[in-house]
Amino acid sequence: MPPNTKQKLIVLIGPTAVGKTKTSIHLAQTFNAEIISGDSMQIYKGMDIGTAKITQAEMEGIPHHLIDIKNPQESFSSAEFQQIVREKISDIHSRGKIPMIVGGTGLYIQSVIFDYQFTDAPGDAEYRSFLEEKVEETGIAPLFEQLQSIDPEAAKNIHPNNTRRVIRALEIFHVTGKTMTGYKERQSDELLYDLALIGLSMDREKLYDRINMRVDLMIENGLIEEVDSLYRSGVHDVQSIQAIGYKEIYEYLDGKISLDRAIEKLKQNSRRYAKRQLTWFRNKMEVRWFDMSDKTYHQKIIEEISEFIAGKLQLKSNK
Structure with missing residues (x-):
């Protein structure tokens, strides 16, 4: 397929708590984009606080897709994600908008942008x-x-x-x-889209501090009550509650560990996950990285990201 016939796609990746949400809204406004969540857990209804799900107010009117599409009892796979997202990309283009995937689940995003086959392994x-x-x-x-x-x-x-x-x-x-x-x-490394792949990074200590503060805020905002509601409604032994932020509180609710220990484990697991995310992205994809460590330069960095996208995809900015 000649490059100029490929659909344009923006992908914004980065570890948890690095600042993807605010950046994505600004970019969506700049390029008349709609956002597709690339997070494997924000698909679940009723799992809002622990997944740091974007609120209606934070969306600022930008359409978001693949949020709240499954019940917590249901499973979800990267193959299913691939199929739904590719359909969404075509649908968004058909309405004259630009699709933008935002998230942190590396395998999911990789499965969409490359010619990734899930079903061709032989069976017995x-x-x-x-x-x-x-x-x-x-x-x-x-x-x-x-x-x-x-x-x-x-x-x-x-x-x-x-x-x-x-x-x-x-x-x-x-x-x-x-x-x-x-x-x-061994899957094909051919890109299926005319792609601008942006990554947000941050000084590790600053990122870990942000993660710890985010967890404290989640507790303050009612994470324990959210998880307890799932626990009491009979959601047990399913994929969704293996998510960081849920499995630790389930251990507490099961009486296996204290609440303090559950919160400590939640912070630790979140930091480890952020490290794994960065390692995955750096090893598996050709990413243009932007450092978000210095708050005073955030606006300038977002402008630099916008310039990169406009040049890479030959897009006009709305701003």
Whole structure:
């Protein structure tokens, strides 16, 4: 496909708490864009505080997509994300707007912008049946432990109770001799869009301070009550509550740890996640990075980002 026929797409990535929300609104206003959430947990209804979900007021009238599209009991995969987002990109273009993905879930974003195939790994129905029988006999735990030893990276991204995905990952390894992670890494690196890929970074200590303050604010704003509501409504052992901000409070509600320890773990897990996000983005994608460490220069940096996007995609600014 010749480059000039590709649809234009802005992607704004960066670790949690780096300042993506405010920056994205400014960019959306500048380029007449609509925002697609690239966060794997903001899809869930009723999970607002712990996912730092954008509020109606913060949206400033900019249309947002892929927020509140699933109930917490439902699972969601990168393959499903890929399909929905590609449809949204075409829909936004059809209305004369520019689509902009904003978020921090690296695999999800990667699956959209590259020619990423989820279904072309060969299968083995007999081996799959054998694994399904094992689950009937012993439960999923032994198979999940097997996956952790074979492909720890895939195991991080699969809920221990998601039988279908655990079996699929083991099946791919059995048939191809390659882990699911390795198989995905061999995917095509051809970009499907005329892309401006921007990353926001920050001095690590400043970012960690922001994360700690954000967690304190979440507690103040009612995170415990939000999680307790899910807990009491019977949302247990599902993908959504494995999210940082929920699994730690569930441990507290289960009586396994104190509230202070749960909050301490939440901060620690959020900092570790931010570090993993940055590592993923730097290793997997060609990103133009902008440093948000100095607050006094934020407006200037946003202007620089706007200039980069305008030049890269040949877009006119509204400002």
